[in-house]
Amino acid sequence: MKNNHRLTKEEGLKLLKEADLLELGRIADRMREKLHPEGIVTFIIDRNINYTNICINRCSFCAFWKNEDDPEAYLLGKDELLKKIDETIELGGTQILLQGGLNPGLDIGYFLNLLQEIKNRFDINIHGFSPPEICYMADRADLTIRETLRLLKDAGLDSIPGGGAEILSDRVREIISPRKIKSKRWLKAMEEAHRLGMKTTATMMFGSVEKAEDVIEHLDAVRSLQDKTGGFTAFIPWSFQPGNTALARSIEQRAKSIYTSRIKHHASRIYPATAVEYLRILALSRIYLDNIKNIQASWVTQGLKLAQVALRFGANDFGSTMIEENVVVSTGVRYSVSKGDIIKAIRRAGFKPAQRDTYYKIIQYF
Numbered sequence: 001m002k003n004n005h006r007l008t009k010e011e012g013l014k015l016l017k018e019a020d021l022l023e024l025g026r027i028a029d030r031m032r033e034k035l036h037p038e039g040i041v042t043f044i045i046d047r048n049i050n051y052t053n054i055c056i057n058r059c060s061f062c063a064f065w066k067n068e069d070d071p072e073a074y075l076l077g078k079d080e081l082l083k084k085i086d087e088t089i090e091l092g093g094t095q096i097l098l099q100g101g102l103n104p105g106l107d108i109g110y111f112l113n114l115l116q117e118i119k120n121r122f123d124i125n126i127h128g129f130s131p132p133e134i135c136y137m138a139d140r141a142d143l144t145i146r147e148t149l150r151l152l153k154d155a156g157l158d159s160i161p162g163g164g165a166e167i168l169s170d171r172v173r174e175i176i177s178p179r180k181i182k183s184k185r186w187l188k189a190m191e192e193a194h195r196l197g198m199k200t201t202a203t204m205m206f207g208s209v210e211k212a213e214d215v216i217e218h219l220d221a222v223r224s225l226q227d228k229t230g231g232f233t234a235f236i237p238w239s240f241q242p243g244n245t246a247l248a249r250s251i252e253q254r255a256k257s258i259y260t261s262r263i264k265h266h267a268s269r270i271y272p273a274t275a276v277e278y279l280r281i282l283a284l285s286r287i288y289l290d291n292i293k294n295i296q297a298s299w300v301t302q303g304l305k306l307a308q309v310a311l312r313f314g315a316n317d318f319g320s321t322m323i324e325e326n327v328v329v330s331t332g333v334r335y336s337v338s339k340g341d342i343i344k345a346i347r348r349a350g351f352k353p354a355q356r357d358t359y360y361k362i363i364q365y366f
C-alpha cells in the first residue's frame with residue numbers, strides 16, 4: 001500500500017478478507033507510528049457509572065439489561081452516584097463515563113438535574129449518554145436531538161461515548177437490536193454533538209452475526225462523518241461477548257433445530273472473536289480510519305496480554321483504567337487490572353505510558 005493512500009471500500013474488504021495477518025499488522029503499525037511518532041501509549045483514569053440497568057430496548061447481545069420488575073433491576077440513588085464520583089477523584093480520576101439503559105421512569109429533567117448537581121460539586125469531565133439514550137430522552141420530551149444535546153451540554157455534559165453503534169448496518173441491527181435506533185440516527189446524534197462543539201468517540205462491536213461487508217459499511221460511515229465534522233477523538237473496536245446473552249442462547253437453540261444456511265452462519269458465531277479476528281479488525285480500523293487519530297485497545301474484552309499485542313496492530317491507547325465496569329462483567333468476562341498493571345503492560349510492550357484526559361491531552365508520564 002502506498003503512503004497516504006486512502007482505502008476504498010473494495011480495498012478495505014479485500015484486506016479484511018484476504019490480507020496476511022502480519023502484513024496487515026505491519027501496515028497498521030506504520031500508520032500508528034506516523035500518527036504517534038513519540039512512542040507514547042495513553043490511558044485515562046475513569047469510572048463507568050451505570051446509573052440504571054432497566055432498559056426497554058432488550059438487545060439480544062446485551063447481558064446487562066433488566067425489566068423494571070426484575071429483582072436485580074436497579075436505579076442508583078443520587079447519594080450513591082455522587083459517592084462514586086468522589087471516590088473516582090480520590091483515585092486520580094478525571095472522567096466519569098455515565099451510561100445506562102433506556103429507563104422509562106426517567107425523563108430529561110432527571111438528567112439535567114443530575115448533570116447540574118455533579119458539576120456544582122465536582123471538577124470532573126462528564127462523558128455520558130450514548131446516542132440511544134440521547135434519542136430516547138429527545139423522543140420522550142418531544143424535542144429534536146439538537147435541542148436535547150444543547151440542554152444536556154448547558155447542564156454540564158462535556159463529551160459523548162460512542163456506545164450503541166454496534167455495527168452501523170441496519171441488516172445487522174434488525175437481528176441483534178431491533179428496538180434500538182437505526183444507523184442513520186446514531187450518526188445524526190453524533191453529527192449534532194460535533195456541530196455543538198462536543199467531542200465524541202466511536203465504537204464498533206463485532207463478532208456477532210455481521211459479515212465483512214457490514215464491518216466495512218460501519219468503518220466507512222464513521223470515516224465519512226469524521227470528514228464532515230472532525231469530532232471523533234478515538235475509535236474503539238471491541239468484540240461481542242456471548243456469555244449470558246439471549247443472542248447466544250437463540251443461536252444455540254436454532255443451531256440444534258432445522259439447519260438453514262442463514263442459521264448455519266449464525267451458528268458459526270457463538271464463540272467470542274478469536275485473537276486473530278480481533279487483531280485483523282483492529283489493524284483494518286487503524287488503516288481505514290485515516291482521519292481518526294486514536295485507536296483504543298480493548299483490554300476489558302481481550303485481556304492485558306492481547307492488548308499489548310494490539311499496540312503493534314494499530315492501537316495507541318489503552319482506554320480507561322475502569323475503576324468500575326458492569327456491562328462486560330455481566331457476560332461473565334472479567335479482567336481485573338490496576339493502574340500499575342496497565343503502566344507495566346505498556347512499558348513492557350516497548351512504549352512510554354502516559355495518563356491522558358478525555359481530549360487526549362497528556363496529564364502525566366510514567
Ligand code: SF4
Pocket residue numbers: 055056057058059062063064065100101102132177180
Ligand atoms: S445494549 Fe444498551 S440499549 Fe441494548 S439492552 Fe443493553 S443497555 Fe439497553
